[in-house]
Amino acid sequence: MPPTTRAQARRESLQTNPEDDSSSDPDSDLGNPATLDDPAGNPDPSIVVSPSKLSYRVDTLSDDARERLREAFGDPPELTLQFCVPQNNFYAFEMTELVHRHIRIGSPDSLYARPRCNCMTPQQQRNGPPCRHLIWLLDQLVKQTMYSPNPSGPLTMTPDGFPDEIGNPFSHISDFHLDVLAESLHCDVVQPPSEDHSSDSDTDSSDDEDEPETHPPNPHRIQEAREILSAVVSPSTSPLMPNPPEAFRPDLFPDPYTTRSKPKKPIKRRDLEATIFRMLVANDDFFHYFLSQMRPTDPVKDPFRKLSQRVDRVLRDLDAFAGGSVPFTTSSEGSRDVFWASRHISGVVTLIHASISRRDRPLEQWEGISAARALTHILSAVVERNRDFLPPNVAASSVPRADRNLYLRLVGDRDEKFVVEVLDALPPxxxxxxxxxxxxxxxxxxxxxxPASYIGRFRALMAKLRRRSSVGSLAAATAGFKRQSQGSQERGSKRVR
Known part of the structure; x- marks a missing residue:
């Protein structure tokens, strides 16, 4: 049998839904791996049980040796065997160990005003250089949260491992909102189990923290798992007529944003697709491995599709804000109001514009079509929201129109070339x-x-697209007529023979 690791135990703890598989498997109950109950139900201190379910008698060992053994079995390292090597008089086993790192980024008046990682000593946390874990994470955060591409050159790195342009990292994340950021980072947001576990401590160097409680699958992870699996099973053959991932195996999960279901056991008998899908949803390592193997043209890697999905997330939060249903947030993050939503939407349009205009090579066909699809979707969504977005019991007269009407703020109030300028920059x-x-x-x-100037720009764009569409339709009709004529001639010549 393969070795049982703590990672497996964590995964098994999430398997609470009895659907599809019986829970009577004797290996599914890990219990306490450090003790073994006798038939009378009393623990025997002279016996310990390993993660592999073997029992060991330890009464001949010293107290110190017994304690070390119990600790090793009770909290086993997360190891993966890589390979074995036979030598002349010994065998070598190569393995890797998963080590958890915890990084905290706090407000200026918190204990974590200076970002810190638990790999650092207390002295390093106070005034040492940032570790490589911090530098990696901060780089990922900046990549996802900066909406203003720097036209003048590289960003200015500070001694603390983040660029000067973002200001305070905590405030930067708070303005963005953590859950929106987490989707772009392909990770989940879980709430602390209780207030008792959230107290600040200046000696934060332990690798052991309480596991978050079992929670329903992340809707965004469900969406991306479907994108991955659909790209493998039924990839699109043309960027003009893609196979929408949303239509792939709708039986696997209902709409993840309207129905929250409990985690399911990974194995779905007689259904490999469903099994892989569930593993993509439940296992971060499995998901990220698959993600690393996907092509840039696949939906889950398409940057314009991802930005469009971010706008969808922001609009859902805005709708919830107006309906009085506010997602979990910290006091530092503020409201998900029109101002917050417009900042995200304008920033996404800016990133799309920068992506198509600042490049070393021409746009490929799939990139241009994907960018146009995202921009059209964003513009359509904003134009449809020509109404007030205020929480219940807030009088409209107390809020300026531009701060409560998304359409007015982005389009209707003044001409800032919203979306139209970027669509016009794309090939027709x-x-x-x-x-x-x-x-x-x-x-x-x-x-x-x-504004009249905005309407004029939009009509000029539409005239250009109509001309291109008519030319394309004529060319397609001509090509089709030629193929039909050639086919008729070929069939006719065969009949003559």
Missing amino acids: DAASPFLHRLEVVEDQLGVNGA
Whole structure:
């Protein structure tokens, strides 16, 4: 039998749903690996049980040796055997160990005003250089949260491991909101088990912390797992007619954003796709391995699709804010109001613009189409939200219109070329497939009202796309006619023979 590790024990602890598999497997109950109960139900201190379920008699060992053995079995290291090597008079075993690191980034008045990692000594935490774990994490945070590309050159690194341009890292994350950031980092946000576990401590060097309670699967992870599996099982053959991941195996999970289900056991008998899907949802290592193997053209790696999904997340939070249903947040993060949502949406449009305009090579066809799809979706979503977004019991007269109406703030109040400028920068072939949806937007702009200059830009864009669409349709019809004629001639010549 393969060795049982603490990681396996953690995964088994999440398997609380009896669907599909029986829970009577004797190996599924880890119990306490450090003790073995006798038939009378009393623990025998002279026997310990290992993670592999073997029992050992330890009454001949010293007290110190027994304690070390109990600790090793009670809290086993997370090891993975890599390979074995036979030598002349010995055998070598190569293994890797998973070591957990905890990083804390605090407000200026907290104990963690200076970001710290538990790999650092107390002296290093106070005034030492940042460790490589901190540098890696801060780089990932900046990559996902900076909406203003620096046109003048590289960012300015501070001695604490983050660029000067973001200011205080804690405030930067708070303005962004942690749960929105976590989706871009492909990780989950869990709440602390209780207030007792959230007290600050200046001696934070232990690798052992309480495990978060079992919680429903992350809806964004479910979405990305479906993107990965659909790209493997039924990949798209054309960027113009992609296979939408949302349509892949809808039986695996219902809409993750409207239905929260309990975690399921990974193994789904007689259904390999469902088994892999569940493992992608439940196991971070498995998910990230698959993610690292995906192509840039796959939906889960498509940067424009990911930015579009971020806007969808922000709009869901804005809708919830207006409905009085506020997701868990800390006091430092503030409201998910129109100002917060407009900052995210404008920032996403800025990133898309920078991605298509500042590059060393021309856009590939799939990139242009994906960017146009994302921009059209964003513009359509904003135009549809020409209404007030205020929590219940807040009078509209107490909030300026531009702070309560998303459409007015981004489009209707003043011409800032929202989305239109970026769509116009794309090749016409990229945006023309979305002409019909943009025509709906054009009608809505006429109803909602917009600055005359913005309407003029939009109409000029539409005229360009219509010209391109008509040329493309004529070329396709001509090509189809030629193929049909050639086919008729070939069939006719065969009949003559």
